[in-house]
Amino acid sequence: xxxxxxxxxxxxxxxxxxxxxxxxxxxxxxxxxxxxxxxxxxxxxxxxxxxxxxxxxxxxxxxxxxxxxxxxxxxxxxxxxxxxxxxxxxxxxxxxxxxxxxxxxxxxxxxx
Amino acid sequence: xxxxxxxxxxxxxxxxxxxxxxxxxxxxxxxxxxxxxxxxxxxxxxxxxxxxxxxxxxxxxxxxxxxxxxxxxxxxxxxxxxxxxxxxxxxxxxxxxxxxxxxxxxxxxxxx
Numbered sequence: 001x002x003x004x005x006x007x008x009x010x011x012x013x014x015x016x017x018x019x020x021x022x023x024x025x026x027x028x029x030x031x032x033x034x035x036x037x038x039x040x041x042x043x044x045x046x047x048x049x050x051x052x053x054x055x056x057x058x059x060x061x062x063x064x065x066x067x068x069x070x071x072x073x074x075x076x077x078x079x080x081x082x083x084x085x086x087x088x089x090x091x092x093x094x095x096x097x098x099x100x101x102x103x104x105x106x107x108x109x110x111x112x
Numbered sequence: 113x114x115x116x117x118x119x120x121x122x123x124x125x126x127x128x129x130x131x132x133x134x135x136x137x138x139x140x141x142x143x144x145x146x147x148x149x150x151x152x153x154x155x156x157x158x159x160x161x162x163x164x165x166x167x168x169x170x171x172x173x174x175x176x177x178x179x180x181x182x183x184x185x186x187x188x189x190x191x192x193x194x195x196x197x198x199x200x201x202x203x204x205x206x207x208x209x210x211x212x213x214x215x216x217x218x219x220x221x222x223x224x
Contacts, residue, residue: 004155006155033211033212035212035214042120042214042215042216042217043156043201043203043212043214044214045211045212045213048211056211058211090155090156092156092212100146100158100161101146101158101212102158103148103155103156103157103158104155105153105154105155106154106155
């Protein structure tokens with residue numbers, strides 16, 4: 001069974017641009033969560049989607065948004081990129097019943 | 113917001129010895145706890161979980177202990193191997209949905 005797949009693995013963007021990251025969950029998993037990982041702040045929750053609805057949201061500005069499709073695949077978008085948005089963005093999927101979450105390899109975003 | 117052990121200490125352990133990694137959490141409503149292992153360049157990998165109605169759970173070479181009275185979680189790794197070298201994170205959730213709150217992590221270095 002395939003794991004959580006995130007694309008792209010690496011991305012370099014310029015300040016002010018926007019970016020879209022993609023996550024394909026494990027087959028059968030309906031919940032997809034996104035996290036930002038930085039050396040200074042650690043792993044921080046961005047948002048969670050379940051059955052195409054945002055079910056939970058972290059404390060990030062509105063520049064960070066996401067969505068989930070009917071096949072449970074999810075995308076997150078960051079608009080008006082800032083240098084501080086440089087981070088590893090991780091996606092996790094689970095069944096949606098408060099069970100173990102499995103992470104993808106992440107997308108390393110660098111904003112220059 | 114809630115915090116789970118925001119420091120990143122380093123644990124240096126001799127190969128073959130047992131390792132104990134500790135984690136403090138602050139949300140007394142948390143009812144599900146997970147330990148993750150993260151190797152360089154990879155996403156967090158699920159190790160073991162425990163629910164709040166238990167105080168101990170064992171896996172292969174790993175044991176998680178939960179002390180709800182003092183809001184403390186620990187991970188014990190038996191016969192530590194070089195492949196155990198990584199950063200270990202505890203995470204907890206208790207809110208609706210699957211928002212995981214992560215600790216700052218502990219780096220484990222296994223000396224041959």
